[in-house]
Amino acid sequence: MTAFDNIRLADDAALEEAARILRAGGLVAFPTETVYGLGADATDDLAVAAIFEAKGRPRFNPLIVHLPTAAAAEGIVVLDNRARALARDFWPGPLTMVLQRAEGCPGSLLASAGLDSLALRVPGHPLAEALLRRTGRPLAAPSANRAGALSPTSAQHVAASLGDRVPLILDGGPCLLGLESTVVDLTGQRPALLRPGAVTREALEAALGPIAGSDSAAAIKSPGQLSSHYAPALPLRLEASAAGPREALLAFGPEVPAGAAETLNLSPSGDLTEAAANLFAHLHALDRPGLAAIAVMPIPESGLGAAINDRLRRAAAPRG
Numbered sequence: 001m002t003a004f005d006n007i008r009l010a011d012d013a014a015l016e017e018a019a020r021i022l023r024a025g026g027l028v029a030f031p032t033e034t035v036y037g038l039g040a041d042a043t044d045d046l047a048v049a050a051i052f053e054a055k056g057r058p059r060f061n062p063l064i065v066h067l068p069t070a071a072a073a074e075g076i077v078v079l080d081n082r083a084r085a086l087a088r089d090f091w092p093g094p095l096t097m098v099l100q101r102a103e104g105c106p107g108s109l110l111a112s113a114g115l116d117s118l119a120l121r122v123p124g125h126p127l128a129e130a131l132l133r134r135t136g137r138p139l140a141a142p143s144a145n146r147a148g149a150l151s152p153t154s155a156q157h158v159a160a161s162l163g164d165r166v167p168l169i170l171d172g173g174p175c176l177l178g179l180e181s182t183v184v185d186l187t188g189q190r191p192a193l194l195r196p197g198a199v200t201r202e203a204l205e206a207a208l209g210p211i212a213g214s215d216s217a218a219a220i221k222s223p224g225q226l227s228s229h230y231a232p233a234l235p236l237r238l239e240a241s242a243a244g245p246r247e248a249l250l251a252f253g254p255e256v257p258a259g260a261a262e263t264l265n266l267s268p269s270g271d272l273t274e275a276a277a278n279l280f281a282h283l284h285a286l287d288r289p290g291l292a293a294i295a296v297m298p299i300p301e302s303g304l305g306a307a308i309n310d311r312l313r314r315a316a317a318p319r320g
């Protein structure tokens, strides 16, 4: 076995294999015009959790969901006139729009990192488009590198960073742009540029009018800048070994104390990937009026546990 035997030239057979892996909840690295993405079925919480696991991400940043066409965004997000104008002008292409999740949005809450928005992009690369069409699912895909490493612009970069953490790397040659997509947030009154990229501020302003910069208050919406960005309405009580009758219990592992008003278990078997997949959905479900708090059992700090605990600590942080 050579070091790079998970790289395959992206021919018809490899695309078919990639689509099969993705539909089964697996990971595939694929080329886009910006950088290589580490893709998973964006409607599958467990598959999305596997992305964070493979990247070794210490926290759950929200992910960009990739679509084959702009029309595929219907029913996933709320498209206003500004979004439609940008889609017409810049999709397919290196532009990501952060939009309000639609009612009944099929996208994983983990891909949104618990936010009520979702980032979408229609990549302008024929292999990415072909993969999206064949898979028939929206694909969540951050850059295909370990956390903290540089974004990969070739299949070899992906293999060097992720190794056998990804079963298949589709080789489409070097990326044309080599720089991650522009991210614009359209959830507020005024659009905000969250990440500069190949679609320039000037180009966006020509389509939309003035845009708030990343130094403005609007850009505080960019996750990671806030100590508490997804917080349930109920206070969180961490490291709980028991829960009272007016508390909801977010449990982990096989041994769950009785006595809570309501209990949801992140993973009865103590599996951290499963726990990550369930985290935001369970927090939303337990966040009910009438209760005093959500008590959270201890989660080990190893592997994805660090990311889970990071989010829990943020959700428990004093509210500003």
Ligand code: TXA
Residues within 6 Å of the ligand: 032, 034, 035, 036, 037, 038, 061, 062, 063, 064, 096, 098, 112, 115, 117, 118, 119, 121, 123, 141, 142, 143, 144, 179, 180, 181, 182, 183, 185, 194, 195, 221, 222, 223
């Ligand atoms: O070019 C690209 O965008 C590549 C290729 C693979 O498409 N993807 C990429 O993904 O760079 P990633 O995960 O490395 O960067 C996603 C960026 C992050 O800065 C994240 O905070 C932001 O998009 N983002 C994603 N969802 C968001 C949301 N709901 N609200 C605000 N920002 C969001």
Ligand code: MG
Residues within 6 Å of the ligand: 142, 143, 151
């Ligand atoms: Mg990245």
